[in-house]
Amino acid sequence: MYPLFRELRAARGEEVAAAAVNKMVEGLLVMEEAFVKCSKGKPFFGGESIGYIDIAFGSGLPWFNVVEKMANMKLLDETKMPNLVAWADKFYQDPAVKDVLPDVGKLIEFNKMVMAKEAAAAK
16 A cells, blocks of 8 residues: 555646545455455454554554545545444554554644655755
8 A cells, every 4th residue: 555655645636646546445445355354254354353464554544544634535435445444443442552553643744744855856
C-alpha cells in the first residue's frame, strides 16, 4: 500500500488523484478477501490475537486516516469492506497497540510539511 500512498500524494489533478484512490480501494478489497480467508471468523488475521500480518498492515492504519481526513473521503468503507473495518476497529482498541500508534493529527502536520518540501523542490 505504501507505493499507492506515495502515488496519491504525488497526484496532480482530480483524474490522477481519483485513479490513485481507486487503486487504493482495489488493494483494500483484496485485503478484505485476505482477511476473511485468513481469519476464519476470528478478530485478527491470524486468529484470536494480533500477529505479524496485523502489525504489518495495522501500522499503516493511521496513514489511511490521514488520507481520509486530508482528502475528505473514505478509503476504509464499511459497506465495501465490513470485515476489514471491524478488524481495524479491534486493532486500534487492542491494548498492545492503542498507545503506540501515532497521532493522526501529528501525521497530518508531518504530511503537510513533506508535501510543502516536495512542492518547493519541484519548482
